[in-house]
Amino acid sequence: MFLLRRQSHNHHEDDSAQQEEKYRISVRAALGFLSGRSLKYCNDACLRRYLEARNWNVEKSKKMLEESLRWRTTYKPEEIRWHEVAHEGETGKVSKANFHDRLGRPVLIMRPGMQVSTNVSPCTKEKKNVLNLPEGQEQMSWLIDFTGFSLNTNVSVKTARDIINILQNHYPERLALAFLYNPPRIFQAFWKAVRYFLDPKTSQKVKFVYPKNKDSVELMKKFFDIDNLPSEFGGKATLEYDHEEFSRLMAEDDVKTAKFWGFDKKPCQITNGQHGAEVAPEPIPVARPVN
Incomplete structure (x- = not known):
């Protein structure tokens, strides 16, 4: 049987x-x-x-x-390099965690309370938020810490809409789950406006987590090892952001990106006073002629 x-x-x-x-x-x-x-x-x-x-x-x-x-x-998001946007990461508002969730997925840590720029290009934001995933890994988990969040540090609804459009429509099924940890009440109005732009499938991946809520605590334990999880998210580990180390990881990511797209095999040229990969124009897709 x-x-x-x-x-x-x-x-x-x-x-x-x-x-x-x-x-x-x-x-x-x-x-x-x-x-x-x-x-x-x-x-x-x-x-x-x-x-x-x-x-x-x-x-x-x-x-x-x-x-x-x-x-x-x-x-051309594949041409964006870390040195072009590194200044926006100095506060540690977005970083790659040194641990994975229980399903082995990479984890991005976001701290919107450390947002200092009020004019963030959606494409620049995409570069920082959507890292190249390890081979065989299709999705990532997000941990969002709202410590220090205020209306002054928040991005505009328009910027949020543009970012959602990029991630949702041009990087589909990359997000596994997004855990919004202890968001303040002032975030609720912003969420109501932003949620309108999410499709139902993406919206279901967003989880509100509150440290004093038993179900929230169990949810975090289900997806993360508490010993590895930073205390900011109810765990026992210490979250320390090292900008130099993160920049090193992002530089490695740039090398992988260049290798994947074949930029590392192309000669370099001077562009606006800086060395850059010489990239041929992208051919426009056309229909194959019918014989």
Whole structure:
């Protein structure tokens, strides 16, 4: 009986994998001919994320991908380098944790109370918030500490909307869960305005956590090892931000990004007084001609 159940389970997994492959093939066919960075971006894992974000609807997934490809052609997020935005990270408002959640996912720590700039470019924000994930890891968890948060340190609703648009529409299914730890009452009005821009699926990933609430405490224990979790989030560890160390990690991230996109193999040129990778223009996706 156990053998039959196991065989049935394996058969179901095979069917699911085959069905997923059919969806990916359909999206590729719908997109038409791709080249350059667009082709490299649309790998199997990418197609799966867009399909999942649109409930496996091929036409909607194709439209979403086309919009992302146009956005990437315009803003070229893969060309942003840490030294260009490092000054915004000096306060430690965004950093990569030295621990993972219980499912092995990377963790980003955000401290909006340390926001000092009132004019943050959404694309710059994207560079800091969406790190290259380790191979085989598709999602990340966010821990958001509201210590020091006030209306003076908060970003505008417009900026928040633009950031949400980038993360939600151009980096689908990258966020596993976002834990908003002990947000003050003044955040509620901001949240009501921002929540309007979240799709239902993303909204469900946002968890409000309060240290005196038993369910909140259990939720944190479910997803994090309390011994590794900083005390700011109800854990036992000490959170220390080392800007030099974080900059080193981000510089390593830049090297990985350059290697992935092939920038490390291109000659350097002087751009605005600085050395930069010489990058060929991104070809515009066109439909393959029909014979």
